[in-house]
Amino acid sequence: MTLFSRQSHCSAIVLLSLTACIASTIIIGSASDADARHRRGHHARQAKSMRPPLPAMVPIPEANPRAVTAPETPKPEEKPATEVQKADPQTTPVPEQKPAPEAKPTEKPVEPPKPEPPKAEQQGPMPDSAAKEQPKTEHEESVEKAEPSTSPDRVYQNACPAIMNGEVQGEIIPPLSEGVCGERSPLKITAIGKDNAVKLAAAITTNCAMAGTLASWVVEIQQEAQKDFGAEIESITTGSDYQCRKVNNGHQGRVSEHAFANAVDIVAFKFKNGKVTELTSGWKGKPEEQTFWRALHKASCDRFMTVIGPDGDAAHQGNLHLDLGCHGRKCEARICQ
Numbered sequence: 001m002t003l004f005s006r007q008s009h010c011s012a013i014v015l016l017s018l019t020a021c022i023a024s025t026i027i028i029g030s031a032s033d034a035d036a037r038h039r040r041g042h043h044a045r046q047a048k049s050m051r052p053p054l055p056a057m058v059p060i061p062e063a064n065p066r067a068v069t070a071p072e073t074p075k076p077e078e079k080p081a082t083e084v085q086k087a088d089p090q091t092t093p094v095p096e097q098k099p100a101p102e103a104k105p106t107e108k109p110v111e112p113p114k115p116e117p118p119k120a121e122q123q124g125p126m127p128d129s130a131a132k133e134q135p136k137t138e139h140e141e142s143v144e145k146a147e148p149s150t151s152p153d154r155v156y157q158n159a160c161p162a163i164m165n166g167e168v169q170g171e172i173i174p175p176l177s178e179g180v181c182g183e184r185s186p187l188k189i190t191a192i193g194k195d196n197a198v199k200l201a202a203a204i205t206t207n208c209a210m211a212g213t214l215a216s217w218v219v220e221i222q223q224e225a226q227k228d229f230g231a232e233i234e235s236i237t238t239g240s241d242y243q244c245r246k247v248n249n250g251h252q253g254r255v256s257e258h259a260f261a262n263a264v265d266i267v268a269f270k271f272k273n274g275k276v277t278e279l280t281s282g283w284k285g286k287p288e289e290q291t292f293w294r295a296l297h298k299a300s301c302d303r304f305m306t307v308i309g310p311d312g313d314a315a316h317q318g319n320l321h322l323d324l325g326c327h328g329r330k331c332e333a334r335i336c337q
Contacts, residue, residue, distance in 0.1 A: 157185040160208035166194045167215035173205070181244035181259035183207050192218045198233045201270075204241035207261045209324050213303050214264075220299045228292040231273035239265030239319040248315045257306070263323030266296075280318040283310045296320070301336035312337030 157175065162168045170189035176182040189204050191197040192214050206214075218233075225233045242261040247253050257263035268278040269292075282289035293309075300307045300322055308321040316337075327333035 160187060160211060162208060162212040162215055163187065168192050168211045169197060176242065176261065178244040180255060183261035186261045187211055196222065196232060199235040201235050201237040204238055204264055205261055206241060206264060210262060210264065213324065217299060217303050221296060224292055224295045225271060228288040229271050229275050231271040233269055234272045235270045236266065237268040239267045257323035257325040262325060263321065265319035265321050267319050279320055301334065306335045308337045
């Protein structure tokens, strides 16, 4: 074999070796690329399966609530012209002031008028010291006098018009309370009547309703006294007024109206001409006495709810019982005996 044939044979072997290496490299690279593409496809499918499904409808964008409720940016306050002039004297020209005209000399200097004192409407609140020195007006003094001066234990009592109008003379006294007996606003009366008051021989304790009824009752009795005895009544003698007891001082039965300051017993009358009449002897006494007591009985039945005299029972032979007790379901029935 020649040298040239040996070199050709060696070159062919080298060429075949290089060709085999290149082919194996290509095969390995293509396998690697296929494997990489397979892996990428697998990861892509896995990531796609993990994504949340897209909404069927695309949401409509809404306005930002913070932008709606956000407060407006405050505008800078405008400074008055005087401050601008002071801040920028070069940019804002200030008009020059004219010199004041020279005052002509006068013989006597003119005094400026004294300022008038401000009116009451224009004055502000006075200090405490000045307010104390101001004298009180008549209205303020009358208001202070009209203020109630009742004691704390009487603030819940009722005022009585008969006392206030002068129809009876007397005063309100502390409340009465004795078990079931008592009266919240009792009165102590010393005389009955306004224009021509009739004295009571002894003060009686009663309520306001009885006081007002007695005031109208005594007017008619005065007229009857002048008709029968020729004189006005000077005084009235009474029996029981307020007493915590049962009817007719009994141990049983209902509580008397005397126990509520709602009753009074009339015993005798004294007239201004000196004559006297008592129920015990006058009911069947002289003609003028009988006329007077029966007229008194009738006038009492027209005003009071209960009237019991000598014709009623033995317990009232010497006293005429008067009260404003309730009788009947509607408190409209009267007892006149």
